[in-house]
Amino acid sequence: MNKRKIIEEKLFRAFSAFATYSLVVILAFIIIMIFVKGFGALSWQMVFDTPKGGYYYGGEGGVLNAIIGSLYISVGATSIATIVGIPAALYINIHLSRYKQIQNTIRYILDALWGVPSIVYGAFGFALMLFLGMNASLLAGIITVALLIIPIVVRTFDEVLSTIPKGLHEASLSLGSTRSEMAFKVIFKQGFPGFITALLLAFGRGIGDAASVLFTAGYTDLIPIHLDEPTATLPLVIFFQLGSPIPEVRERAFAAAALLTIIILFISLSARFLSKRFSKTNLN
Amino acid sequence: MYLLKKEMMNVDKLNHVNIPTNSESILRVNNLNVYAGEHHILKNLNVKIPKNKVTVLLGPSGCGKTTLLKCMNRLTDIYKELSVSGSIHIENDNILNTTKNIPSIRQKMGLLGQRPYPLPVSIYKNVAYGIKLKGVRDNKLIDYNIEKHLKEVGLWDEVKDRLHSSPQSLSIGQQQRLCLARGLAVKPRIILADEPTSALDPISSKIIENLFRDLKKHYTIVLVTHVLRQAVRIADNVVFMSNGEIIEQGTPDKLFKNPQSSQLQEYLVDGN
Numbered sequence: 001m002n003k004r005k006i007i008e009e010k011l012f013r014a015f016s017a018f019a020t021y022s023l024v025v026i027l028a029f030i031i032i033m034i035f036v037k038g039f040g041a042l043s044w045q046m047v048f049d050t051p052k053g054g055y056y057y058g059g060e061g062g063v064l065n066a067i068i069g070s071l072y073i074s075v076g077a078t079s080i081a082t083i084v085g086i087p088a089a090l091y092i093n094i095h096l097s098r099y100k101q102i103q104n105t106i107r108y109i110l111d112a113l114w115g116v117p118s119i120v121y122g123a124f125g126f127a128l129m130l131f132l133g134m135n136a137s138l139l140a141g142i143i144t145v146a147l148l149i150i151p152i153v154v155r156t157f158d159e160v161l162s163t164i165p166k167g168l169h170e171a172s173l174s175l176g177s178t179r180s181e182m183a184f185k186v187i188f189k190q191g192f193p194g195f196i197t198a199l200l201l202a203f204g205r206g207i208g209d210a211a212s213v214l215f216t217a218g219y220t221d222l223i224p225i226h227l228d229e230p231t232a233t234l235p236l237v238i239f240f241q242l243g244s245p246i247p248e249v250r251e252r253a254f255a256a257a258a259l260l261t262i263i264i265l266f267i268s269l270s271a272r273f274l275s276k277r278f279s280k281t282n283l284n
Numbered sequence: 285m286y287l288l289k290k291e292m293m294n295v296d297k298l299n300h301v302n303i304p305t306n307s308e309s310i311l312r313v314n315n316l317n318v319y320a321g322e323h324h325i326l327k328n329l330n331v332k333i334p335k336n337k338v339t340v341l342l343g344p345s346g347c348g349k350t351t352l353l354k355c356m357n358r359l360t361d362i363y364k365e366l367s368v369s370g371s372i373h374i375e376n377d378n379i380l381n382t383t384k385n386i387p388s389i390r391q392k393m394g395l396l397g398q399r400p401y402p403l404p405v406s407i408y409k410n411v412a413y414g415i416k417l418k419g420v421r422d423n424k425l426i427d428y429n430i431e432k433h434l435k436e437v438g439l440w441d442e443v444k445d446r447l448h449s450s451p452q453s454l455s456i457g458q459q460q461r462l463c464l465a466r467g468l469a470v471k472p473r474i475i476l477a478d479e480p481t482s483a484l485d486p487i488s489s490k491i492i493e494n495l496f497r498d499l500k501k502h503y504t505i506v507l508v509t510h511v512l513r514q515a516v517r518i519a520d521n522v523v524f525m526s527n528g529e530i531i532e533q534g535t536p537d538k539l540f541k542n543p544q545s546s547q548l549q550e551y552l553v554d555g556n
Contacts, residue, residue, distance in 0.1 A: 171403070171463065
């Protein structure tokens with residue numbers, strides 16, 4: 001290697017390493033800051049209790065209502081996104097592979113929908129809610145968040161499916177599968193780990209989004225029992241408390257942010273664990 | 285040329301039978317044309333595939349061998365850009381112009397690809413897959429067939445203790461034999477093999493070639509290859525293609541000892 005190439009190589013490596021480690025440091029800094037700022041307010045009461053009178057002025061209670069509300073909304077929305085997203089991604093990837101123009105147009109639209117800010121989904125969900133004569137409720141929140149995350153599930157899973165070699169399609173078809181049998185019995189199984197990634201991305205976005213539930217899910221100190229009742233969510237707990245002039249309340253906002261991070265981390269790790277287990281046991 | 289002649293002498297001793305001109309054909313391709321957009325890939329092909337023989341589609345890369353093979357089980361359907369005209373008769377059915385269900389046409393032919401593509405399920409389920417698609421639900425019958433076809437490809441002893449593990453644990457040569465067993469399990473009439481040894485080591489390749497010699501008693505084999513010596517070793521019938529056209533076809537004796545066209549003459553020299 002000549003000197004120029006060696007310098008180029010070293011420079012590129014140094015730059016890549018700098019980019020990688022600075023990202024890690026920034027992310028670590030964000031998480032540490034949230035935990036440090038919220039540590040004083042983190043308690044079992046916060047996790048297992050609903051807000052009591054005057055909670056938002058520093059009174060007793062916790063945010064169990066928002067934890068449950070956020071889980072209800074994100075699990076509900078992710079379930080809808082799964083039911084709609086899996087067949088849609090398989091259809092786009094397999095059945096539309098012969099119609100490239102339609103396939104590309106649909107992909108383009110989904111990419112655009114992915115990029116639409118969540119406040120727009122919130123506004124749309126709100127308009128839809130009024131049109132249907134609904135109140136701000138768990139159901140309206142679930143539907144709006146589902147609309148927000150469906151493009152994420154479909155496009156992520158679709159991209160994973162695109163990496164599956166055409167040879168596997170051909171092998172499966174030549175054994176006498178119909179396209180749908182191939183899609184569900186072979187291609188879906190092959191792409192299953194990618195599907196889990198898609199769900200996790202979508203779940204993370206759904207549970208962490210404030211703008212889409214601001215108008216649609218409402219806010220309440222109670223734990224919702226029915227779909228037509230309003231519900232609190234963790235992002236809104238953070239949003240409302242962060243603007244408070246009382247330092248203890250602002251500290252609770254950070255504690256809620258830490259909780260949200262822990263929930264996402266826990267769900268992400270357990271889903272990956274289950275996905276690995278499933279891939280193994282699936283063979284039996 | 286010397287190596288080729290030596291190989292031919294060995295093979296003559298082994299198994300070659302000259303195909304009688306009136307040999308019964310199981311598959312007939314007539315006036316087959318395939319276009320990819322403006323590009324004329326296959327140009328008015330006419331081929332007869334004799335029953336229970338190994339027919340080798342030979343030719344340089346990109347000459348249209350694989351496309352011809354994919355026409356035979358309508359895998360060309362999944363490529364919208366390909367337009368196919370002409371006729372391909374299996375026995376008396378024209379498979380290109382049929383409303384009959386395509387999966388059952390494809391089940392008449394087992395496909396073996398350039399590299400093995402095991403399904404993302406266990407070794408057992410790989411072979412069971414096609415059997416179940418044929419509507420067989422009796423577990424004993426499925427077990428019987430799985431054992432039979434794994435034995436047929438010489439894989440049973442190697443995998444009988446780990447039928448429920450992933451095929452990824454097998455070597456690539458074993459995976460290719462698994463794919464062959466999987467294809468045989470749907471009881472095809474014809475085996476379509478698209479350069480099935482190109483990703484394999486010489487020993488695994490030899491196992492596959494030997495298998496083909498045995499399997500032709502029960503099946504008709506169409507083998508795509510650009511390895512001349514492989515063609516010499518196992519072909520009963522050779523179709524030499526170049527640039528989307530069939531240049532010559534006939535017995536290996538006729539083609540390899542006395543090539544008529546300049547393309548085949550060049551190929552025989554360059555191939556050695």
